[in-house]
Amino acid sequence: MAAMAPSDQLLVSRIRGGEGDAWNELIARFEGRLLAFVEGRLGRRTAGEDVVQETFLGFLTSLPNFEDSRPLESYLFSIAAHKLTDHLRREGRRPTLPMASAGSNSQWEPPDHARAVSSVMRSGERRGMEESAIVAALAEQIDRLKSRDEWQKLACLELLFVRGWANRDVAARLGMSEQTVANFKFEFIARIRTLVRKQGLPDDVFPELQADA
């Protein structure tokens, strides 16, 4: 799920060309899942539909900057998440953080939306390279596990890296020994490190790759 599917690329290209049918198709394909995503948090259908509407508008606003290498669905969900966050803030449900929030920085905001972006802009290219390298490395390893039906190992790694759980908690949840979890983690980190280095990037960019199993 790391790159945009050819059918989605074609759809986006037609939307860029101003084709109403293509825009209708995108709405029909994605609105249901976006509505399910926001409605669960809002608990109200009408408010959910408003957020989805803002999501589609945000997508069109950001279309000139949208990178075709990015999966379309993930992109739409990330816009929906930001719009939902904004909505919850306006309702007073989501407290504002004490410093400038990265949650409000968006290329899908209208062009006149002012924000200090200097640090982000300076590091954007480097960050993009690092992200591409780690996505390729992770995708290769995850696909390998899937093709070998190593689902429990994948579950273990998901809890370790996506949820950030400690080895002992993962072991307890999945009914494994801590040593097995540590072995999975060690082996996975070693492979990712090798793949990242092969792409000419230092592995110290990601602190998780420095962690001891």
Add this chain to the structure above:
Amino acid sequence: MQPTLTRAELEAYLDEALPQELMATIEQRLRDDVELARTLATINGRRDAGLHSLGEIWRRHRLSCPGRELLGSYLLGVLDESAVGFVQFHLEVSGCRTCLANLDDLRARRTDEPVAVDNRRKKYFQSSAGQLRKR
């Protein structure tokens, strides 16, 4: 006792990507937990400085998500037994909001009133088609 939140979970909170119950718990805690608010602000600061983590990239690119086709097979009960356990784990333990939304949508497509769905889609289209012409 309050659950201990990992850094990866706090990053997911900022991206609106944690299970709903955990999102609500953190929002509640933030009302009087100054330390938690500071930690989240620090994570935001690191992001603004261009730093990122392996976990957030994994989550953002949905690298281990089952995918809609697999979720459809899961819903129909025709998924290979070996993969069913992982899909259940991903939905119920990892609590992937995006996959849960996809599953809810697949279920809704069987039951939702077609006229209501059509009206909703028309509303989205009509409110945005003007922007489309400006591309």
